[in-house]
Amino acid sequence: AQTVTQSQPEMSVQEAETVTLSCTYDTSESDYYLFWYKQPPSRQMILVIRQEAYKQQNATENRFSVNFQKAAKSFSLKISDSQLGDAAMYFCAYNRRADKLIFGTGTRLQVFP
Amino acid sequence: KAGVTQTPRYLIKTRGQQVTLSCSPISGHRSVSWYQQTPGQGLQFLFEYFSETQRNKGNFPGRFSGRQFSNSRSEMNVSTLELGDSALYLCASSLPSGREETQYFGPGTRLLVL
Numbered sequence: 001a002q003t004v005t006q007s008q009p010e011m012s013v014q015e016a017e018t019v020t021l022s023c024t025y026d027t028s029e030s031d032y033y034l035f036w037y038k039q040p041p042s043r044q045m046i047l048v049i050r051q052e053a054y055k056q057q058n059a060t061e062n063r064f065s066v067n068f069q070k071a072a073k074s075f076s077l078k079i080s081d082s083q084l085g086d087a088a089m090y091f092c093a094y095n096r097r098a099d100k101l102i103f104g105t106g107t108r109l110q111v112f113p
Numbered sequence: 114k115a116g117v118t119q120t121p122r123y124l125i126k127t128r129g130q131q132v133t134l135s136c137s138p139i140s141g142h143r144s145v146s147w148y149q150q151t152p153g154q155g156l157q158f159l160f161e162y163f164s165e166t167q168r169n170k171g172n173f174p175g176r177f178s179g180r181q182f183s184n185s186r187s188e189m190n191v192s193t194l195e196l197g198d199s200a201l202y203l204c205a206s207s208l209p210s211g212r213e214e215t216q217y218f219g220p221g222t223r224l225l226v227l
Binding site: 033035037042043044045046047050091095097098099100101102103105106 | 146148155156158161163168169171201203205209214215216217218219220221223
């Protein structure tokens with residue numbers, strides 16, 4: 001069975017600094033998708049970034065980028081120039097095509113001014 | 114384009130009652146998935162509907178059911194509510210088309226069972 005592990009329950013970063021959130025996953029599939037979702041106090045789950053496993057190039061969305069290591073089954077999220085609005089729970093998620101999302105337990109990110 | 118909408122946003126029910134939650138997907142999306150989020154169990158998949166058919170199902174008791182209409186709107190029903198059903202219920206929609214599988218979430222419905 002596929003699993004997603006986020007080993008950092010909480011992280012903190014100073015405004016304008018860079019922080020990296022870790023995620024590892026386990027699967028025997030070769031074709032799958034990985035995601036980072038952000039859940040602020042409003043509880044709305046917001047897509048941050050998406051990676052297709054067959055693409056070797058790491059995805060980037062403005063200040064957010066990933067380090068996708070397929071062989072190591074690692075998918076970390078780097079947030080550059082952190083802002084107060086980045087404070088939220090961050091969930092790493094995995095799925096195969098036409099299948100459910102499997103989530104990690106989340107990392108709570110605090111951003112200090 | 115409007116996002117995923119869920120109604121109601123908040124609900125308070127008592128044990129034994131039943132509840133129906135509604136989800137309207139992003140226009141053009143044909144798949145709707147439901148997830149339950151609790152502090153103890155995290156995010157768990159309930160079921161997914163695609164073109165009015167249940168395509169995937171999670172490991173929840175039969176008290177949890179759903180359906181999808183021809184306009185892709187979906188409803189989720191929980192019968193004989195238990196205290197443990199208190200949770201945030203999230204709905205997500207996706208196309209899916211080709212390799213586009215991304216699920217976009219609504220704001221959720223917070224259910225409190227007393």
